[in-house]
Amino acid sequence: MDLIEGHAPLAPSDDIPVLDIDPYDEAVLADPFPYYAQLREAGPVVFIPRYEVLAVGRYEETKATFSDHENFVSSRGIGFNDFKLEKPWRPPSIILEADPPDHTKTRRVMSKALSPKVVRGLMDDFRSTAEEVVDGLLERSEIEGVVDLAEAFPTRVFPRAVGMRDVHARHLVDYGAIVFNAVGPDNALRRAAMARAPEVSAWINAACARDRLTGEGLGALLYEAADAGEITAEEAAMLVRSFLSAGVDTTVTGIGNALWCFSQNPGQWEALKADPSLARPAFEEVLRVTSPVHTFLRTANVDTEIAGHPVPESAKVLCVLGAANMDPDKWGDPEAFRIDRRPVGHMAFGAGIHGCVGQNIARGELEALLTVMADKVARIEPAGEAVWRPNNAIRALDRLPLKLIPK
Amino acid sequence: MKVTYIQPDGSEQTVEAKPGDSVMQAAIAANVPGIVAECGGSMACATCHVYVDDAWASRTGTRSESEEDMLDCAMSEMKASSRLSCQLRLTDEMDGLTVHIPEEQF
Ligand code: HEM
Numbered sequence A: 001m002d003l004i005e006g007h008a009p010l011a012p013s014d015d016i017p018v019l020d021i022d023p024y025d026e027a028v029l030a031d032p033f034p035y036y037a038q039l040r041e042a043g044p045v046v047f048i049p050r051y052e053v054l055a056v057g058r059y060e061e062t063k064a065t066f067s068d069h070e071n072f073v074s075s076r077g078i079g080f081n082d083f084k085l086e087k088p089w090r091p092p093s094i095i096l097e098a099d100p101p102d103h104t105k106t107r108r109v110m111s112k113a114l115s116p117k118v119v120r121g122l123m124d125d126f127r128s129t130a131e132e133v134v135d136g137l138l139e140r141s142e143i144e145g146v147v148d149l150a151e152a153f154p155t156r157v158f159p160r161a162v163g164m165r166d167v168h169a170r171h172l173v174d175y176g177a178i179v180f181n182a183v184g185p186d187n188a189l190r191r192a193a194m195a196r197a198p199e200v201s202a203w204i205n206a207a208c209a210r211d212r213l214t215g216e217g218l219g220a221l222l223y224e225a226a227d228a229g230e231i232t233a234e235e236a237a238m239l240v241r242s243f244l245s246a247g248v249d250t251t252v253t254g255i256g257n258a259l260w261c262f263s264q265n266p267g268q269w270e271a272l273k274a275d276p277s278l279a280r281p282a283f284e285e286v287l288r289v290t291s292p293v294h295t296f297l298r299t300a301n302v303d304t305e306i307a308g309h310p311v312p313e314s315a316k317v318l319c320v321l322g323a324a325n326m327d328p329d330k331w332g333d334p335e336a337f338r339i340d341r342r343p344v345g346h347m348a349f350g351a352g353i354h355g356c357v358g359q360n361i362a363r364g365e366l367e368a369l370l371t372v373m374a375d376k377v378a379r380i381e382p383a384g385e386a387v388w389r390p391n392n393a394i395r396a397l398d399r400l401p402l403k404l405i406p407k
Numbered sequence B: 001m002k003v004t005y006i007q008p009d010g011s012e013q014t015v016e017a018k019p020g021d022s023v024m025q026a027a028i029a030a031n032v033p034g035i036v037a038e039c040g041g042s043m044a045c046a047t048c049h050v051y052v053d054d055a056w057a058s059r060t061g062t063r064s065e066s067e068e069d070m071l072d073c074a075m076s077e078m079k080a081s082s083r084l085s086c087q088l089r090l091t092d093e094m095d096g097l098t099v100h101i102p103e104e105q106f
């Protein structure tokens, strides 16, 4: 069989509307909102001829498809490649790219290692590091929000939380970006990522070994689970790799996007300063309006359906989380950034059995940083144009020039 | 049908719900404080933890193994009566259900 983008060709049922655009065009990735609207308006599920895939973007169908792990599996890859038909570029993740019962076992170990209780123990370090980083920046007239803050904070606290002996901030941030570009089609972004992958992956894999970790951190918890026989030592190393691929670039993106939201909505910054207990709900709203993970895929593992339309086995389905998080039928006024919205049920962390297992730590990091900033920063003002960095799965800023005005 | 939420300080709030809703959804719809439900029901946050009132224990069913694993991760102590309210679906027999909200959720 000749594969299309690493998956089986798809002749969709006639009743499925066609949306003839390239969602991975760099101009679309830079400003996806018109595409999100087109996708939702076209129908509950659409066919994208360029890649021979289906796509969902309305809230209900996106949530239903993304969380239906029985019909729409993850083990065949959450990108364009169908792992059943083509060899993946790296050994698949044993959590993200696995189905039950294998997934159940690794998920249990990861949930424990990233539990609310564990995160509580990390909060003091998150808070004191946030103070150091923010104090340093307040002395400067202008900052570059991405490097100076969004990357600086997680690359300090997260490797320490994991217990890494080796820290290479650039590789840590870039590994995530590579993994996320790899889930896209074979475009320039993916090819550039694949060219850098060997060097960065080699460093990452070496850094996951037990002797490269302290006995204290989250990594050690995974190796302890291996000692207890819950997983093997090789599996523990693979799960440490999952921390590093899914836990750095994502939070970097979350922080950058939060700074962007507040720089664009000064009234909401005033609201946060007036009531810093809104730091956590504010991050939920940042996640909803910016969807740091904009799209992941699923693969139909049986002949099934979406909203009554037939979907054949092997079909790849784009689950456009960014579009679901902007669906007016779900949110009423999706464009408005309101930190007290409490958008329970947003799709930024996914839903169902694969729902982000690191969400508690991501929330802990953002709560610490936003609370410290609400205490010290009077205003967050743009100091130049914000530029988005196209990525096949992540919507992140490339540059964010800002002025932080101290209180 | 109705569900009553009792806060750690003893104050009570009774809300309207329908069969098929989860106890978490009913609380979110009525803005009941203390049911944070950050993950929206994916069993990934344990911030929707409740204690089922003893009088209702026999009507709320049993918790699954994965629910139990997650409860074990919750901030407040897991007890025999602990449930994740996102996993607790209302049925007709549960009209009047009373649950207690723990001290802390995160
Ligand atoms: C703002 C930050 C983050 C965002 C937006 C995010 C987003 C997501 C999404 C959308 C999924 C679902 C994937 C799917 O269903 O296919 C997911 C899963 C996952 N995330 Fe996160 N994530 C973030 C932070 C983190 C952190 C800090 C960690 C690690 C400490 C992490 C580790 C994981 C892992 C291991 C999975 C796979 C879970 C599974 O398949 O059961 N994430 N994340």
Ligand code: FES
Residues within 6 Å of the ligand: B024, B037, B038, B039, B040, B041, B042, B043, B044, B045, B046, B047, B048, B070, B084, B085, B086, B087
């Ligand atoms: S809402 Fe997150 S576990 Fe129930």
